[in-house]
Amino acid sequence: MTLRRRLLGVVLASITLLLMATGVPAATIPVSVLMPASFADASAPLVREFNASHPHIRLEVTRGPLDTESVSDLAISSLLLGSSPYDLLLMDVTWTPKYVAAGWLEPLEGWLGDDAMAPLAPGADLGNAFSGHLWRFPMVASMGLLYWRTDLMAAPPRTPMELARISRELQSSGAVRWGYVWQGRQYEGLSTVYLEMLRGFGGRWIVDGSPTLDSKEAVAATRWLEGLIRQGISPPSVVTMAEPQTLQVFAAGQSAFMRNWPYAWNELNRAGSALAGKVGITTMVAEPGQPHVATQGSWGLALTKGSQHKRAAIEALQFLTSEESQTRLYEDFGYTPTRQAVFRDPKLVSAHPELPELEAALADAVLRPLTPVYAQISDLLYRELSRVFTARVSPQQGMEQLQEQTLQLRRTVGGEI
Amino acid sequence: MAPALLLLLAVFALPMLQYAWLSTQAQTVLTELEPQPVGLAQWQRLLQDGRFWQDAFQTLRFGLCSVGLELVLGLAVALLLNQPLRGRTLLRTVSLLPWALPTTVMALGWRWIFNDPFGPINLLLAQVGLPTVSFLGDPAITWLSMVWADTWKTTPFVALLLLAGLQTIPADLYEAAALEGANRWQSLRRITLPLLSPYILIAVLFRLAQALGVFDLVQVLTAGGPAGSTESLALYAYINAMRFLDFGYSATLMLAAFLLMLLLSGGAVLLWLVSRPRWAGGQR
Amino acid sequence: MNRLLLILWSLGPMLWQLYTSFRPNATLTGNPMQGGWTLEHYQALLGGNPPFWRYLLNSGVVGLSSTLLTLVVAVPCAYGLSRLGRKTARNVNVLVAIAAAFPYVLLFLALLQLARDLHLGNNLLALSLPYTGLSLPLAILLLQASFRDIPPELEEAARLEGLGLWQRLRWVLLPLMAPAIASASLLIFLFCWNEYPIALTWLSRADLLTLAPAMARIAGASVFTVPYGGFAAATVLGSIPLIVLVLVFQRQIVSGLTQGAIKG
Numbered sequence: 001m002t003l004r005r006r007l008l009g010v011v012l013a014s015i016t017l018l019l020m021a022t023g024v025p026a027a028t029i030p031v032s033v034l035m036p037a038s039f040a041d042a043s044a045p046l047v048r049e050f051n052a053s054h055p056h057i058r059l060e061v062t063r064g065p066l067d068t069e070s071v072s073d074l075a076i077s078s079l080l081l082g083s084s085p086y087d088l089l090l091m092d093v094t095w096t097p098k099y100v101a102a103g104w105l106e107p108l109e110g111w112l113g114d115d116a117m118a119p120l121a122p123g124a125d126l127g128n129a130f131s132g133h134l135w136r137f138p139m140v141a142s143m144g145l146l147y148w149r150t151d152l153m154a155a156p157p158r159t160p161m162e163l164a165r166i167s168r169e170l171q172s173s174g175a176v177r178w179g180y181v182w183q184g185r186q187y188e189g190l191s192t193v194y195l196e197m198l199r200g201f202g203g204r205w206i207v208d209g210s211p212t213l214d215s216k217e218a219v220a221a222t223r224w225l226e227g228l229i230r231q232g233i234s235p236p237s238v239v240t241m242a243e244p245q246t247l248q249v250f251a252a253g254q255s256a257f258m259r260n261w262p263y264a265w266n267e268l269n270r271a272g273s274a275l276a277g278k279v280g281i282t283t284m285v286a287e288p289g290q291p292h293v294a295t296q297g298s299w300g301l302a303l304t305k306g307s308q309h310k311r312a313a314i315e316a317l318q319f320l321t322s323e324e325s326q327t328r329l330y331e332d333f334g335y336t337p338t339r340q341a342v343f344r345d346p347k348l349v350s351a352h353p354e355l356p357e358l359e360a361a362l363a364d365a366v367l368r369p370l371t372p373v374y375a376q377i378s379d380l381l382y383r384e385l386s387r388v389f390t391a392r393v394s395p396q397q398g399m400e401q402l403q404e405q406t407l408q409l410r411r412t413v414g415g416e417i
Numbered sequence: 418m419a420p421a422l423l424l425l426l427a428v429f430a431l432p433m434l435q436y437a438w439l440s441t442q443a444q445t446v447l448t449e450l451e452p453q454p455v456g457l458a459q460w461q462r463l464l465q466d467g468r469f470w471q472d473a474f475q476t477l478r479f480g481l482c483s484v485g486l487e488l489v490l491g492l493a494v495a496l497l498l499n500q501p502l503r504g505r506t507l508l509r510t511v512s513l514l515p516w517a518l519p520t521t522v523m524a525l526g527w528r529w530i531f532n533d534p535f536g537p538i539n540l541l542l543a544q545v546g547l548p549t550v551s552f553l554g555d556p557a558i559t560w561l562s563m564v565w566a567d568t569w570k571t572t573p574f575v576a577l578l579l580l581a582g583l584q585t586i587p588a589d590l591y592e593a594a595a596l597e598g599a600n601r602w603q604s605l606r607r608i609t610l611p612l613l614s615p616y617i618l619i620a621v622l623f624r625l626a627q628a629l630g631v632f633d634l635v636q637v638l639t640a641g642g643p644a645g646s647t648e649s650l651a652l653y654a655y656i657n658a659m660r661f662l663d664f665g666y667s668a669t670l671m672l673a674a675f676l677l678m679l680l681l682s683g684g685a686v687l688l689w690l691v692s693r694p695r696w697a698g699g700q701r
Numbered sequence: 702m703n704r705l706l707l708i709l710w711s712l713g714p715m716l717w718q719l720y721t722s723f724r725p726n727a728t729l730t731g732n733p734m735q736g737g738w739t740l741e742h743y744q745a746l747l748g749g750n751p752p753f754w755r756y757l758l759n760s761g762v763v764g765l766s767s768t769l770l771t772l773v774v775a776v777p778c779a780y781g782l783s784r785l786g787r788k789t790a791r792n793v794n795v796l797v798a799i800a801a802a803f804p805y806v807l808l809f810l811a812l813l814q815l816a817r818d819l820h821l822g823n824n825l826l827a828l829s830l831p832y833t834g835l836s837l838p839l840a841i842l843l844l845q846a847s848f849r850d851i852p853p854e855l856e857e858a859a860r861l862e863g864l865g866l867w868q869r870l871r872w873v874l875l876p877l878m879a880p881a882i883a884s885a886s887l888l889i890f891l892f893c894w895n896e897y898p899i900a901l902t903w904l905s906r907a908d909l910l911t912l913a914p915a916m917a918r919i920a921g922a923s924v925f926t927v928p929y930g931g932f933a934a935a936t937v938l939g940s941i942p943l944i945v946l947v948l949v950f951q952r953q954i955v956s957g958l959t960q961g962a963i964k965g
Binding site for chain 1: 445446447449450462465467533551553554555556640641642643644645646656659660661662663
């Protein structure tokens, strides 16, 4: 008897817990957005404001994981399950072709109009529209920047050789322990770093659907990065570094240069930072005659095909990407805007003299290859680079193998990448 | 009985059949996630895929090393716990704790313990003036860090299995051996190991299968890096499915990993059968 | 000496996490000898969205429901197998043992497809279905062994008393099985609590996450810092329920593990 009663108790308790876990339905139209944790935190005030001014909609942001890769895993598993719980996804630029090919996204031009991209700044307009449709509207622009110490040098280096020379001088004078820190871990960040060097040395990743990674230029770019570690300009631990670790080293004043995204500017110049006012930003170094490029890494909102509340979701999208919202994200969190008007806002520019620098860098932005199999080719790239940087294989050999592997992938997917 | 067997079929047999079918299909973003028959193309691709072979090697290396180490340490712990010690229950409880914790929880912990330069091991090394070790950044070392973390977690499991075996060995066997003048090492080899061998086999089979399917630990501790040196077959299959959306190939990989495991487990059983007569002879 | 070594080996990593969880981040990556103590990591975790205890609760719900369901399915099956001839049972048991050792991570893709086709995603109770399937083999082996330990005469006597099959199970056999059921339940619960790959693919709503995938999701770095202290606090909070469980039910867990080996 007692056993039965106890069992019943356990069952009832379980049901109660479950009901608690599923929550209570609301009367207004729910719109849910998945964002990486950092963007979810930054947009929280905007979301509160939106909900206050739009009483018929309840916008809810799901705070995703911190790192990009896990956010993508989460978004994909929710989409694979069929009934995605999200109406809007805040997506990295490289995911878009894959999601489109999988048939998960709803074109936006019908909602936003054919000229929706007109107000975007040059560079921010890249990677949102292809195959004849607009798939994503950028909320935050981002591009790779070279951070340099204005207290240690008069002008930033413009070529790889200059960067190495200045680094060595500052290291031997004892001003800094390391010359240059960058994202060298085996992950997507390494591909963004490499793309900048690759273009700076005159090489290309994919040309007309075919890889050119064993070119003289590509090998030179790899060799240069590998040389930084071998010569002690970059710390050996650079092969385990992602953005936060590089920022940690640079913010502690231990490195003369850092490759990072615009968000680091605010952190370095905040009150109490040891480097406040001692940091400059510019585009990545390049061989003479080659372009100084910045890898574009914008985040934009996309509408899922399975969304039950598309109209309300679009309202939220428009609010979150408006000029006012972008201005506040920039002022409060240092997230680069995507709308030309925000870059040109005289009040904002006078308060933030670095804004034109950002606009210029964004205009130099290049996209990573826009292909549904981007995840595969990038995975091959950062895996092989990681092998080179951990001295498993020489730059020449590594790039030849990488070329072969990418070609093999190209055959597997049937021709073009 | 029927519902149980049905559920077992649904959970274990159906997936394998589904993989067998899916491994003859292409189901990727390029086919708009619809399966299209491709014959044996996926298997051909597998054979030519250097990454598959590398991962198979790495998975085997990890499995054999960690299971071997767990056996040795597990036996040592089991022998210790088999002695009439003060506080034996407490000791048993304490040594059981690592096994009970979720892998992902402690994998996150190990990431911090192995940190270079702020983890405790490296702090200690730096304190005595030694260079720090890049536990998670050096392809030659990282897989060993993973073996370490796995050994920490599963040694208690092996130890308890072996302890159960030890407790079935009658004490008078040891007394008889002692009378004949056998020392501790000899009685371990002649009595303990042969009588324990069925338990060792069970532990090896169970642990090997689990170790060859290592996933949680890799994903949280290293995500397969550096230089892909810790990627396991299961992680590769996961990446193919969830990141590349290449389901046909993912299924092929999982089936291949399964076959590999069957082969290895079969080998272990065979080894045991062959070695049994020899050990049985040593018993007398 | 040996004992000390064993304790240090087992507890050392956990103690380091405990220590880390009370230290401010700045001291962790700066001078380790300086700096005070803080509760900020725990406050952040418990005040997060969703709060950390939610994951523990979810894991508890899944663990309990899966354990119950497994027992309901496994007890009759184990009884049936235990009443089969030795030889038949042995053959069945080999298959069940293979299933018990099966590295179930390989099943995730097929199970994901199942979740998608049957709309079982993002549902904690539905997650009990694969969990039940996965823990069945072990439960069957354990329960069957202890059914066999019960003298057949006892059941025979009950039959002569006129008790039907269910009555015999309920009033004669199950009470004798209580220790075995307890052991099996604990092992099943532990398995479900710790399970990762299937939870990772079946749950995508943040408020439904169980502990294991939640830990993996916390694991990423934020853009500014690597929150080592927060990670450590999460590992401590994630460990406590299990440490308590092991402390309280140590005997049952050990006997479950070892029984499985001796009789299986």
